[in-house]
Each structure stands twice: as structure tokens, then as C-alpha cells.
Amino acid sequence: MPSFASNLICPYCYQPFPARKVLFRCTGLLGPKGERCAPARDPALSRRFGMNEPLPPVFGGRLPVVNALRTAARCPRCGGESTLRVCPHCHSQLPVHFGRVDSRLIALIGAKGSGKTVYMTVLLHELMHSVGRRFDAAVVGSDDHTRSEFSKKYEETLYRRNVLPGTTRPGQAELRRPLVFKVTLDGGRRLLRARDRHTITSFFDTAGEDLISRRSVDLNVRYLRAADGIILLLDPLQMRGARAGVRPGTPLPELDERTDSPVNVLTRVTEVLHEAHGLGPSRRIDVPVAVAFSKIDALRHAFPPDSPLLRDPPEDRPVFDQTDSLAVHDHVRALLHEWDGAQIDQIMRRNYAAFRYFGLSSLGGSPTADNRVDPRGIHPYRVADPFLWLLSRFGAVPSTKG
Ligand SMILES: Nc1nc2c(ncn2[C@@H]2O[C@H](COP(=O)(O)OP(=O)(O)OP(=O)(O)O)[C@@H](O)[C@H]2O)c(=O)[nH]1
Ligand SMILES: [Mg+2]
Ligand SMILES: [Zn+2]
Ligand SMILES: [Zn+2]
Structure with missing residues (x-):
């Protein structure tokens, strides 16, 4: 997918959307008007991924579109500025450079x-350690869910408890969430390109x-x-x-x-x-x-x-x-x-x-x-x-x- 593509694909729900349709999530901090948006269960995240934790509200579409890939918007309720972009379909928070890398x-x-499941765990573990060192690559989970799922569930089971994972629950593709990682290759020491290069990979x-x-x-x-x-x-x-x-x-x-x-x-x-x-x-x-x-x-x-x-x-x-x-x-x-x-x-x-x-x-x-x-x-x-x-x-x- 080329950068600046008009149609982006969410790395969590794999649904396409035009860049201008991206939504934002309020930071939930005290806004300039002295108000604070209260967190609540997000129905979109709950329906698709069974995630029920209370989060500040999602908003969008209010500001004149200066740049389809705008990186910040003002919450219409509390007036606070937010840079937390979310997918218009599933409301997952998009990776920081999403759309531009x-x-x-x-x-x-x-x-x-x-x-x-064993392969994905071992591959990511290797990417974060030995393979990462060889390519001078930083491989990090690109959101809290990926980071905690990967270390608490996948890595913990295999590498610390030494247990093989059970069968991955079938029929619940809607509830299982892909793990999204950002691979950053250090441009300075690379052979082909001079700048750091980010690739977002979703498994x-x-x-x-x-x-x-x-x-x-x-x-x-x-x-x-x-x-x-x-x-x-x-x-x-x-x-x-x-x-x-x-x-x-x-x-x-x-x-x-x-x-x-x-x-x-x-x-x-x-x-x-x-x-x-x-x-x-x-x-x-x-x-x-x-x-x-x-x-x-x-x-x-x-x-x-x-x-x-x-x-x-x-x-x-x-x-x-x-x-x-x-x-x-x-x-x-x-x-x-x-x-x-x-x-x-x-x-x-x-x-x-x-x-x-x-x-x-x-x-x-x-x-x-x-x-x-x-x-x-x-x-x-x-x-x-x-x-x-x-x-x-x-x-x-x-x-x-x-
Ligand atoms: N010998 C050997 N066995 C392996 C290896 N990796 C996995 N296994 C065996 O294969 C079994 C299944 O591995 P999983 O990763 O759970 O398989 P899966 O494809 O995720 O299976 P489902 O979730 O049921 O679709 C493990 O419990 C191990 O017994 C390997 O590298 N070598
Ligand atoms: Mg499995
Ligand atoms: Zn707000
Ligand atoms: Zn999505």
C-alpha cells in the first residue's frame, strides 16, 4: 500500500476507509473550558473485539479538512486537542505514523x-531480540493492547511458563484482535535508504x-x-x-x-x-x-x-x-x-x-x-x-x- 493512499486499511479490523474519515479519541484530560470528557465503554470496540474498558469519547469530522492526514483535532465537547487517531469502523487507536509510513x-x-500460535510468538520474540539486532531494527508493539497481550499472554506462556498454547479459539475472528507491531530500520546504517524506515505490520x-x-x-x-x-x-x-x-x-x-x-x-x-x-x-x-x-x-x-x-x-x-x-x-x-x-x-x-x-x-x-x-x-x-x-x-x- 503506497503512503498517502486515499484508502487506508485498518491494521486491526482490516476494513478500508478514506484518510479523511479518520476519527479521534478525546484525551480525557481537563480541556481549556475547564471540562473533562468522562470515559465510557466504547460500543464499537466492545462489539468487535470484546474490549469493554471505559475510554474517553470518539469524535471527528468537525474541523475543515486542511490535510486528509491531519494529526490532531479539537474535541467538540471539552475543547481539548487530541492526537489519538482511531479507525472509523472499529475505533482502535491507529499507530502513531499510520497513513504516512x-x-x-x-x-x-x-x-x-x-x-x-507458537510460530507467531517465537517470530516476534526473535524480531525483538536477535534478528532485530542484526538489522538494527526496533520492533515494538504499536499499541497498549498488542504490548500487553504479547508479553502477558503469548510470551509469558511459552517463554516463562514453558507451556505450549492451547488451540486458538475458532469461530471468533471478530473477537480476536491482530497484533500490530512497528518495525523501524535505522536509516543511517542501512544499505539502500538514508532515512529511518518504519513499517507497520499486523499479524x-x-x-x-x-x-x-x-x-x-x-x-x-x-x-x-x-x-x-x-x-x-x-x-x-x-x-x-x-x-x-x-x-x-x-x-x-x-x-x-x-x-x-x-x-x-x-x-x-x-x-x-x-x-x-x-x-x-x-x-x-x-x-x-x-x-x-x-x-x-x-x-x-x-x-x-x-x-x-x-x-x-x-x-x-x-x-x-x-x-x-x-x-x-x-x-x-x-x-x-x-x-x-x-x-x-x-x-x-x-x-x-x-x-x-x-x-x-x-x-x-x-x-x-x-x-x-x-x-x-x-x-x-x-x-x-x-x-x-x-x-x-x-x-x-x-x-x-x-
Ligand atoms: N516438533 C515441533 N512441534 C511443534 C513446533 N511448534 C509447534 N509444535 C507442536 O504443534 C502444536 C500446535 O501448535 P500451535 O501453535 O498451537 O498450533 P496452531 O496452528 O496455532 O493451532 P490452532 O490454534 O489449533 O489452529 C504444539 O502444541 C506443539 O505440540 C515445533 O517447532 N516443533
Ligand atoms: Mg493457534
Ligand atoms: Zn473531550
Ligand atoms: Zn478498524
Whole structure:
């Protein structure tokens, strides 16, 4: 999405709106007239995200529009000035630079139990720590909800209590709120651009069960339609051909009527994207899709010694390494044939203009029998690759020529 686009897309509810329609939330501080706007439950936030905390009122549309992206407005009730911009649909507070910096919505999808919630947690943790250091990037939650949700719920569960998350509640896409982060790359030390560059990324962790029936896929249609990039997480342990070769002792996900084969998930997501973008069956979808195979730790023992999935990605420079990534891509494509997943490759080639295969492991090893993090800790492998590939496609990080 270009900056100054007339239509912005809210990173929380993924609904589009023209920049001039943005609303403001009163600060709730004492205004110049000596009045103060009282906080109350916001029906829009409550309906869509189940957020009921009392907040000062929302207002808008009163001032002459000097600049569609105006950053402050005066509250008609108390007369106080506010810079807190909110989405006209869901009333979520918009990130500080929203509308003037790149905003990229990244949908994370995959079947039930494919590892999405664990992956999102580990990826963001890595981005905030090691990967962030390498790219000299600051990755911060862009609102209070994201900051507290991420640290109290996601990080706390996995990194401090060492418990794997339970199934993400299905059917409640309306109540679950994407996590919105701002990635700031330090311009001074970057190769391509001189100024700091901000990218707002919004992650929506779907409930795998929402992908089972055609009807519940539609729940996620809005998220898929608005996505600038998609990370499709597929679980090789749910593929017949791969299950046969897992490291002995690896707990295998049960395949029951609530899980769906990766091929079926991909087929359905492809149909939805075709429909959402109004494309005929012969047109290819041009949203970049990172097809990432999770839980690679359970299969690596059988890879040939020269496999790129046995080495670490080059991490000495703040660039996305295309040569390494293409080697992984080719290797995963070859593995797909062994895993009885040749159909996945056919679907990708026929329907997508830009896709790449990845192999990763969020935990770096199997969880324990009672589904806790192994006491040896979390050792993520290649988790940042799909995200960095998307960022490089968005022009937000440099990449080497492949
Ligand atoms: N071996 C291995 N197992 C993993 C890894 N990541 C996740 N798992 C296993 O996969 C299970 C499911 O992971 P989740 O992240 O909850 O999966 P999800 O895709 O969010 O599932 P739903 O919320 O039900 O759609 C975990 O409880 C772990 O047992 C990994 O990197 N390696
Ligand atoms: Mg989940
Ligand atoms: Zn006010
Ligand atoms: Zn919104």
C-alpha cells in the first residue's frame, strides 16, 4: 500500500476507509473550558473485539479538512486537542505514523495444530531480540493492547511458563484482535535508504479450525483480502509421506475430522483469494505467499548432509540472502515429492505469481510428552526467513540478488 493512499486499511479490523474519515479519541484530560470528557465503554470496540474498558469519547469530522492526514483535532465537547487517531469502523487507536509510513498486513494461516500460535510468538520474540539486532531494527508493539497481550499472554506462556498454547479459539475472528507491531530500520546504517524506515505490520493468527469448512473460511476472507503478504504454515507431520520418516519418539499430531490435510487447506485458501480479488480461474494471485513448513526439527535427521535445511542462514549482514533462500526453496520443493505433497507445488505454480517455500522450526525440537517446552529450551531455526522475504518484497529490507 503506497503512503498517502486515499484508502487506508485498518491494521486491526482490516476494513478500508478514506484518510479523511479518520476519527479521534478525546484525551480525557481537563480541556481549556475547564471540562473533562468522562470515559465510557466504547460500543464499537466492545462489539468487535470484546474490549469493554471505559475510554474517553470518539469524535471527528468537525474541523475543515486542511490535510486528509491531519494529526490532531479539537474535541467538540471539552475543547481539548487530541492526537489519538482511531479507525472509523472499529475505533482502535491507529499507530502513531499510520497513513504516512508503509503499513503491511500479514496474515498467518494454516490448518489446526500446524504451529501458528507458537510460530507467531517465537517470530516476534526473535524480531525483538536477535534478528532485530542484526538489522538494527526496533520492533515494538504499536499499541497498549498488542504490548500487553504479547508479553502477558503469548510470551509469558511459552517463554516463562514453558507451556505450549492451547488451540486458538475458532469461530471468533471478530473477537480476536491482530497484533500490530512497528518495525523501524535505522536509516543511517542501512544499505539502500538514508532515512529511518518504519513499517507497520499486523499479524492475524487464525484459528486453524476456521479453515475446515467453506463457510468458516469466509470468516477470514476480509483478513485474506486485505493482506499484503501471507505466511501459510503447513505441518509436514500432517502429511502422510512425511509422517513415515519422523525422528523416532516425535509426538505426532492426531489426524481426526477436525484437522485437514495441507493440500485441502491450500485449495480452500486459494479459492478464497481468487474470489476475494475478483480473479478469474486462469489469473494468478499476486499477493506474495510464503509457504512455510513447520516442525522441521522432527525431519532434519534424514536430510542429506548438503541440505540447506541443515545449516543456519547467513546472518552476518543485514540483508535477506536470496541465494540461501532459493536453495531452501528448491530443497523443500524436492521434499514435497517425498512427502506426497507434489500437488501442493502444482497448486502453487498454477495459482500464485509470487511464492516461496521455507522450512523452519519454532521450538527447535519436539515438545515433551505432556506438551511443554523441552527443558533444554527454545532454539528456533530459520523462523525469520519468511518474514524477511516478505519485507524484502515490500522493499523494507535489502536483499542480495539471487
Ligand atoms: N516438533 C515441533 N512441534 C511443534 C513446533 N511448534 C509447534 N509444535 C507442536 O504443534 C502444536 C500446535 O501448535 P500451535 O501453535 O498451537 O498450533 P496452531 O496452528 O496455532 O493451532 P490452532 O490454534 O489449533 O489452529 C504444539 O502444541 C506443539 O505440540 C515445533 O517447532 N516443533
Ligand atoms: Mg493457534
Ligand atoms: Zn473531550
Ligand atoms: Zn478498524
